[in-house]
Amino acid sequence: MSLPPGPTQFPQALSPIVPYIRESDFAVRKPWNYPKRRLLDYLLVYIQEGTCRFWIDDVPYLFTPGQFCLVQPNRLLSLEGLTATVTPYLHFDLAYNSDRENSFPTRPGQIDLSAYQHLMQPDLLELFGIQVPVHVQPLNPTHVKEAMLQAIEITHLSDALAQLRIQHQMLDILMALLEPYHRAVAKTPSLNWMTSYLSNYLSEPISIRDMANRANLSVSRFSAIFKQRYGLPPHQYLMNLRINHSKELLTGTDLSHEAIAAYCGFADLHHFSKIFKQRTGSTPGDYRKSTQK
Numbered sequence: 001m002s003l004p005p006g007p008t009q010f011p012q013a014l015s016p017i018v019p020y021i022r023e024s025d026f027a028v029r030k031p032w033n034y035p036k037r038r039l040l041d042y043l044l045v046y047i048q049e050g051t052c053r054f055w056i057d058d059v060p061y062l063f064t065p066g067q068f069c070l071v072q073p074n075r076l077l078s079l080e081g082l083t084a085t086v087t088p089y090l091h092f093d094l095a096y097n098s099d100r101e102n103s104f105p106t107r108p109g110q111i112d113l114s115a116y117q118h119l120m121q122p123d124l125l126e127l128f129g130i131q132v133p134v135h136v137q138p139l140n141p142t143h144v145k146e147a148m149l150q151a152i153e154i155t156h157l158s159d160a161l162a163q164l165r166i167q168h169q170m171l172d173i174l175m176a177l178l179e180p181y182h183r184a185v186a187k188t189p190s191l192n193w194m195t196s197y198l199s200n201y202l203s204e205p206i207s208i209r210d211m212a213n214r215a216n217l218s219v220s221r222f223s224a225i226f227k228q229r230y231g232l233p234p235h236q237y238l239m240n241l242r243i244n245h246s247k248e249l250l251t252g253t254d255l256s257h258e259a260i261a262a263y264c265g266f267a268d269l270h271h272f273s274k275i276f277k278q279r280t281g282s283t284p285g286d287y288r289k290s291t292q293k
Contacts, residue, residue, distance in 0.1 A: 015095035017127070019170030023091040023105045023153040034079040035108035040119050042092050043071040043105075044173070046148055048084030054078070056134050063135070068144065070136040070177065073121040076111065088152055092170060093121050131180050138176045147173050191229050193217065198241055203265050208234050242266065243279045250288040257284050 003218055022041060036055075044289050045054075045068070045201055052063045055078045081087070091105040103119040113120065124132045127204065138144045151169040155164050196204065211234055212222035226234045239281050242264040249260045261272035 009074065013227055015097065015122070017094055017171075018096040020093040020096075020100050020169050021151060021155050021166050021170065022093065022100075022103065025089060026152065026156045027087045027089055029087070030083055030084050032079075032081040032085070036078045037106040037108055037110045037115050038076050039071060039073050039106055040103050040113060040116055041073055041105065041121050041288070042094060043070075043089060044092070044148065044177075045069040045087050045089045047103060048086040048145075049089060050081060050083040050087070052085060052087065053080045053082055054134070055080075055256055057139075059134075061134050066141065068136050068138065068141065069134060070132060070189075071134065072123040072132070074113075074123065081151055088149055090148065090151060090170075094120050094170075094174065095127060098240070124178070128178065128182070132178065132181050137176055137180065139180050140176060144173055144176045144218065147176070151177070151252070164268075173262065191226060194226070194230075198238055202241060202245060203263050205265065205267075206238060239279070243276060246272065246276060246284070247280075250284055251291045 003086045011067050012221075045052075047063045047065055047067050047069070049065055051065075052069075054061050054063065054069055054071070057076050061069065069102075073238075086113065093100050095271070097103070097119065098102070099119060101242070103116075106113070119159070125129050147169050151166055151173065156167065194211070194215075198211075208223065209219055211226070212219045215222050215225075223234060226237070230237050244261050249255055249263060253260075255263070257272065258269050261269050264272070266272035273283055276282075276287070280287060282290070
């Protein structure tokens with residue numbers, strides 16, 4: 001069976017990506033804590049010295065020197081420096097918002113942000129389709145650290161080109177942070193197109209190899225990803241589609257059982273009747289009669 005190639009899908013951002021640093025500092029502190037709040041924007045923290053414990057959505061994360069913490073918008077956050085610390089940080093937006101200058105780094109106790117939803121930044125999953133952990137691990141942490149420190153310095157300049165330089169630095173940081181997680185996504189192909197593909201070719205004798213070829217995967221790799229995505233092996237999922245479609249045709253049309261068997265991709269009437277009874281407990285004829293009543 002000759003089938004068209006699989007579609008190429010690209011995540012689309014909700015808004016243009018225009019980085020904007022709202023607040024930044026080098027934050028030299030003795031043991032400290034910052035009570036709960038919920039964020040409107042992004043917070044990137046570099047642990048230069050000391051040990052920190054941050055709680056994000058009530059999950060604790062321990063950070064030591066040389067590590068990065070990325071907290072995304074709408075997360076519930078509390079911070080604690082377990083020792084004296086030096087923690088350069090950036091509060092920033094990624095997606096452009098015309099009201100961005102009215103937004104702000106939230107303060108302790110600001111948990112209900114319903115009045116500020118128009119200022120809430122979309123997270124990285126919404127923007128790029130990428131899952132990025134709190135304990136973010138760039139491939140080149142030294143580069144990210146240096147770019148981050150430079151970005152903090154630039155925000156304190158009155159240079160007319162400072163905003164352009166900041167955007168350049170932030171795009172550099174963003175690319176470095178997202179790259180390892182984008183690679184992980186690219187290694188696990190999306191099968192979001194599979195349902196419509198199977199529906200379009202339901203009357204065809206589709207094999208698992210046909211599906212795997214269209215996804216450009218080996219049969220074993222495809223089967224594993226498919227089951228993880230849909231909760232069933234490919235053959236079982238396809239058979240469910242065929243049975244469900246046959247039910248619709250038995251109920252809503254006057255087509256013969258032979259025609260329905262063909263439309264739903266069964267080899268013949270005998271095969272259709274056998275599988276239908278195994279799956280539903282009744283024959284196609286009995287099912288049609290019961291639904292007509």
